[in-house]
Amino acid sequence: MELNPWATVDIQDYDELFEKFGLEKIKLIPELEKNVLFRRGIVMAHRDLDKFLGAVAKGKPASILTGIMPSGPMHLGHKMVVDQCVFWQDSGVKTRVLIADIEARLTRNVMPPDAKRVALEEYLANWIALGLDHTKTDLYAQSNRSIPYYDLSATLSGRITLAEMSAIYGSLSPGKITSAMIQASDIIHGQLPEYDGKSNVLVPVGFDQDPHLRMTRGLAEKEGFIKPSSTYHRFMTGLEGGKMSSSRPNSFISLNDSVDVAMKKADRVLTGGRVTLEEQKKLGGEPDKCVVFELETFHFMPDDKELADLKQKCLKGEIMCGECKQILKDRLKKFLENLAVKREKAKDTVVGLDVFR
Amino acid sequence: MELNPWATVDIQDYDELFEKFGLEKIKLIPELEKNVLFRRGIVMAHRDLDKFLGAVAKGKPASILTGIMPSGPMHLGHKMVVDQCVFWQDSGVKTRVLIADIEARLTRNVMPPDAKRVALEEYLANWIALGLDHTKTDLYAQSNRSIPYYDLSATLSGRITLAEMSAIYGSLSPGKITSAMIQASDIIHGQLPEYDGKSNVLVPVGFDQDPHLRMTRGLAEKEGFIKPSSTYHRFMTGLEGGKMSSSRPNSFISLNDSVDVAMKKADRVLTGGRVTLEEQKKLGGEPDKCVVFELETFHFMPDDKELADLKQKCLKGEIMCGECKQILKDRLKKFLENLAVKREKAKDTVVGLDVFR
Known part of the structure; x- marks a missing residue:
């Protein structure tokens, strides 16, 4: 390679x-x-x-x-x-x-x-x-x-x-x-x-x-x-699996995405879930193959204990993908809303910066 | 090429x-x-x-x-x-x-x-x-x-x-x-x-x-x-014929050459002269093959009439290479002496110039 x-x-x-x-x-x-x-x-x-x-x-x-x-x-x-x-x-x-x-x-x-x-x-x-x-x-x-x-x-x-x-x-x-x-x-x-x-x-x-x-x-x-x-x-893995690429907007969440757009993308994020709920309850999910879990790991769940607990619950079949994804969506929404406020404030700063000719 | x-x-x-x-x-x-x-x-x-x-x-x-x-x-x-x-x-x-x-x-x-x-x-x-x-x-x-x-x-x-x-x-x-x-x-x-x-x-x-x-x-x-x-x-042709090259000092006259060095180089300049004086008086010289004539043409004889006269005299066998080269040497000497004076004066100027960091 x-x-x-x-x-x-x-x-x-x-x-x-x-x-x-x-x-x-x-x-x-x-x-x-x-x-x-x-x-x-x-x-x-x-x-x-x-x-x-x-x-x-x-x-x-x-x-x-x-x-x-x-x-x-x-x-x-x-x-x-x-x-x-x-x-x-x-x-x-x-x-x-x-x-x-x-x-x-x-x-x-x-x-x-x-x-x-x-x-x-x-x-x-x-x-x-x-x-x-x-x-x-x-x-x-x-x-x-x-x-x-x-x-x-x-x-x-x-x-x-x-x-x-x-x-x-x-x-x-x-x-x-x-x-x-x-x-x-x-x-x-x-x-x-x-x-x-x-x-x-x-x-x-x-x-x-x-x-x-x-x-x-x-x-x-x-x-x-x-x-x-x-x-x-x-x-990072692309949202729907495979590689993340700037040329495929559905493969990533942009920091400038509206909450609406981001939520729609989040709905489509690939999980490590099993084919049926029943099977997942029996075998547990596969967090190592799960992009939701990766997003939490990389960005949205800085508390190690919380992350470890989530992983255990997933592995034991105690939490299903829908519920887990909702946790992600809540955090993503909060993150983007918070970021947007700060970013708009920052924009006033950056336009005044003397960086370019 | x-x-x-x-x-x-x-x-x-x-x-x-x-x-x-x-x-x-x-x-x-x-x-x-x-x-x-x-x-x-x-x-x-x-x-x-x-x-x-x-x-x-x-x-x-x-x-x-x-x-x-x-x-x-x-x-x-x-x-x-x-x-x-x-x-x-x-x-x-x-x-x-x-x-x-x-x-x-x-x-x-x-x-x-x-x-x-x-x-x-x-x-x-x-x-x-x-x-x-x-x-x-x-x-x-x-x-x-x-x-x-x-x-x-x-x-x-x-x-x-x-x-x-x-x-x-x-x-x-x-x-x-x-x-x-x-x-x-x-x-x-x-x-x-x-x-x-x-x-x-x-x-x-x-x-x-x-x-x-x-x-x-x-x-x-x-x-x-x-x-x-x-x-x-x-x-320009090299002084001894062939190409002029910075790696062969005898192929060129440097503006920083002392008069002594320049005169020695001038003595060795290739001319368009014939094998014998007798032959040259009969056939005339070959100014188009003569580096002395080239030096006059490029640098030391700005007066067109003077240059044309010299060429005619050469072609008719009325001037031999020794005499002609002496004309060049006199001018070259004067040029270098004059240049050296001006250059030394200019050196005081250039060291004060704010060109480099």
């Missing part, structure tokens, strides 16, 4: 990734256990996370870098990175968030006026509603960063061959090459003297983004920077 | 270039006849020069763009572009000069501290000594331009395929691709609203740089800019 940051990747076997790309499994420590995504193994892999944590523990300069791709609707699959970013920010780690508008332009054909609107109103407003403190965040758009940032990107392009890039990314184009080099500068430029100087950076991503990390770690080493650390979260 | 901006190109047959790449021969008009390089057919080919001249004549916004590659010694071969630039500047055309330090870094491995020193002290000081008015020039280094300039370069990279680039440039690397895209932005960015807005630009180059022009004209058209115009000058 190959990973590709520019295509929808359907990962069937995470173990294969660990072996093939040399990712490590995350070892939980108390600091990480505070976060539900780490605790539940949703953020499951890393490169050099231990080095990053060591630097943070010693009070050395360190930062989190995450990106907003202003393309398509922002959905629950995107929320995982926000949750991690907020977790690190709340832990006192410096936070840097980039809007990947050059990448959106070069790899998804999203042009400037749309990129700006989508980035600010559809994404950033939700990030703030989900807890990001933008006043404590170094927020920038790739199209409007700084001369040292672009110059670094040019320098890095001279440190790799086309063959090496093809081995990492598969098929290339000048636009993809430019985009990858800008991403490498996103990850490294915090270490320039004009920013924090040599320092540790942690990049929380989905597995599909690993090619950027693999290339950038090699480039960082060649140029005398500290190799960036990264964590990898599992992907 | 292929042209390659990143390798030494030996052009044997200029006519082939006209056909293969669709270059046009320059038609002299009084404005151009004022300049010795145009008048003598040294600047011999163009793309859309007529459109550029039309815009200038109508008082529309127009500019000249030329580049300094801060790599290797500046020699007489480089002087031709300076002479043209000064000609256009003196004609009242806006002048923009870039220091191609990103290209030098990515294609010739010249790193920042060297690039800065070479660009300012070895090149720019000579440009000023040769007549460039830097106070009337928009001078910049590629590594230190502006956000819109880098952003344009990224946009342009998305408008071409690898196959199209390979057809123009031959073998590529990520560094060469970045370098070519930065060059495209060099040529086009003057048309951005942050600079002059939509406008005509003329790029005087040697034939080896035509790939940049071919690619950039296509990109400009796709992005709704005016296609850049360009002129092409013939290459």
